[in-house]
Ligand SMILES: Nc1ncnc2c1ncn2[C@@H]1O[C@H](COP(=O)(O)OP(=O)(O)OP(=O)(O)O)[C@@H](O)[C@H]1O
């Protein structure tokens with residue numbers, strides 16, 4: 417009766433992450449460069465006899481990392497937890513805010529200057545104020561700092577995504593006499609989804625940075641930021657650097673996870 | 689509205705104008721257009737680019753508002769007809785939602801209008817069978833060829849068994865072979881559902897093969913220059929047509945008639961002109 421396309425019938429029908437298309441050279445090249453830099457650093461510190469308080473050798477840092485693996489992991493858990501909660505809350509606020517601003521023009525116009533202001537002021541600068549607001553014994557201030565840093569890029573990206581709804585899709589919804597909430601659910605949010613996750617990927621490192629730096633200004637101990645300041649204060653520079661490495665790994669972890677999530681959610685959004 | 693059901697024309701357009709912009713930049717997309725599409729009738733709109741075919745279709749679909757004139761769908765105002773979901777629509781671009789599976793796209797109108805899950809499932813299976821895509825229910829649009837995507841869009845337009853189908857160059861992006869196959873399928877689907885169709889196309893043979901009547905339009909300002917009744921040329925009604933209609937004499941006669949209307953020249957002698965294409 418009806419013919420099925422013979423060519424298309426053989427195609428893969430499972431969704432795939434575009435990550436499978438990444439070539440080895442793109443991963444190996446930066447790794448190689450990193451190794452060279454570490455090697456050069458080690459040689460430089462060794463030959464030029466640089467004092468540890470100026471720049472400790474990678475080997476010395478590594479010694480501290482292995483010796484303090486437990487405390488570094490604990491610190492990363494504390495800081496990571498603040499960053500994660502902040503990121504999730506900030507993402508929710510950003511997406512909801514963008515959904516409202518995308519629906520009502522006047523909200524967008526009212527919010528624009530506020531968002532622009534939030535985008536330029538360093539949010540961490542608010543940390544001391546927040547500590548006095550919520551008390552220095554809790555992590556609330558840090559979570560808020562991380563949350564606000566995330567909410568802004570997520571809001572801006574989501575709003576951009578909402579504006580990408582195709583005219584055909586809008587016509588289709590009108591033709592189906594869909595209600596405003598149905599339009600948002602069926603077309604607007606799915607269109608914006610990849611943009612949301614792009615915003616989230618950009619914001620992920622901000623969340624870690626914000627949660628970390630906020631610790632410099634006080635609050636409960638245990639996080640990586642506090643550990644960095646206290647080991648630097650007691651002149652244990654290799655240990656301070658060991659905590660810094662922990663922070664780098666934590667930031668990378670956030671970045672890679674959000675990147676994978678972003679790739680997953682944009683897998684069907686390749687231009688048709 | 690006093691006429692019994694089924695007697696109302698599917699579409700009636702009277703004295704419709706559509707003017708875009710104002711002042712010097714004003715574009716008269718449609719001028720004084722009158723058109724009636726009977727219930728169950730297949731009518732094609734053909735004409736050069738920019739003559740207002742899409743505009744007319746969008747007015748009927750209530751996606752745009754006429755500057756003046758009256759449009760009715762099954763005797764109701766177009767807005768009411770849209771709210772009552774009296775028509776199904778397919779655009780030139782398939783317009784599928786890329787994040788939904790083929791099945792998810794086809795069931796979209798049913799879902800929006802609150803059909804139960806069981807009812808949706810049964811209907812989707814039926815529709816995918818109709819367009820020959822049962823094996824692709826779980827695929828995503830980006831895994832389908834252009835022709836297959838278009839078939840999904842047609843299945844979606846048919847989902848709620850509308851008595852009127854509006855189609856804007858649905859086969860425009862397809863190659864000739866797929867196109868003819870889709871035309872055959874469309875004839876079969878229309879015969880099965882008995883729907884009236886308003887069909888926009890750029891192709892004369894396509895218009896003639898599919899239609900009961902072909903409406904020829906001219907641009908600047910967009911207006912109807914003539915209507916060719918294909919049945920009067922000796923072809924059977926659109927619903928009873930088979931592939932063989934493309935080889936019949938009446939087909940070529942109608943093609944020649946449409947072409948001479950499009951070019952604004954008087955009917956040439958048939959034998960020479962008709963066999964060209
Ligand atoms: N939204 C709009 N704003 C301004 N002008 C418009 C708009 N839509 C259509 N037009 C104008 O109206 C005229 C008719 O457009 P329409 O899209 O209906 O043509 P068409 O017959 O469908 O052409 P094609 O075959 O190329 O699709 C064109 O001159 C176009 O520029």
Ligand SMILES: [Mg+2]
Nearest residue numbers: 741742743856
């Ligand atoms: Mg058009």
